Amino acid sequence: MGVDRERIASLTRELLLAIGEDPERPGLKQTPARMAELYAEFFAGVGEDPAAPLARTISVSHGPAPDTLPSGAVLLRGIRFRSVCEHHLLPFAGHAHIAYLPGEQVVGLGALVKVVEILASRPQVQERLGEQIADAIASHLDARGVLVVMDAVHGCVTMRGGRQTEASTLTIAARGVYTDPVARAELIALIGMGPSTGSGTGTSA
Structure with missing residues (x-):
């Protein structure tokens, strides 16, 4: 169905009225249209299939040792992302670090x-x-x-309540062999190395 820009613009105008503002004053006159474009960008993934980028794989079973599976992980660090918290519709942003241990197929890193x-x-x-x-x-x-490690700063923590401007949130999701903390220890250490890690994932983990 996609994002209904017209409805978002209308609701934004109602929101401005609800907080006691005048949506017709010069500084706010274009705000409903801007919010419609912003939300269309922020929520473009609603209804989209996240598996679609993974459909095109590359075989690693060819070459000098075709029966040998890769012995180490593919690790992509420092993927910048931004999202919107569903509790307050405030943004959160940070870095995602993804590792996987391939079988006979790998995928392009852009996927x-x-x-x-x-x-x-x-x-x-x-x-x-x-x-x-x-x-x-x-x-x-x-x-x-x-293994997926995410390190992000949340608007609902930094801009409201206790306003903890230095706080970041670290989460870890693991599947297969990396559900074992010992098996993923090397990857956690590698994620913590270098300038691409953002707000200090290695020390937090």
């Missing part, structure tokens, strides 16, 4: 980014978002293990 973007572009909670990413990869790739 992993697209999975994150689709699932983040809908009303979310971080805990569920990480689990959904892990499920999509585990269910649609020939992966022996999947």
Whole structure:
């Protein structure tokens, strides 16, 4: 169905009236239309299939040792994402780090980014978002293990209530061999290395 921009604009105008503002004053006159465009972008993933980017795989069973499966994980660090918390409709944003242990098939790295973007572009909670990413990869790739680590800053924590501007939230979702903390320890350490990790995932884990 897609995002109903006209309805969002109308509701935004009603919201401005509800807080005692004048939606016709110069500074707010274009706000309903801007909000409609913003929400169309933020919620573009609603109804979209997150598994679709994983449909095109690449076989790794060809080459000098065709019967040998990859011995190490594919790790993509520092995927920037933004989403909207479903509790207060405030944004949260940070980095996702994805690792999977391939079987006979791998996927283009851009496909992993697209999975994150689709699932983040809908009303979310971080805990569920990480689990959904892990499920999509585990269910649609020939992966022996999947690990998703997410580190994000939430508007509902930094801008309201206690206003903890320094606080970030870390979540871990694991499938297959990486449900064992010992098996995923090396990956957690690797995620914590280098400048791409954002707000200190390695020390938090």
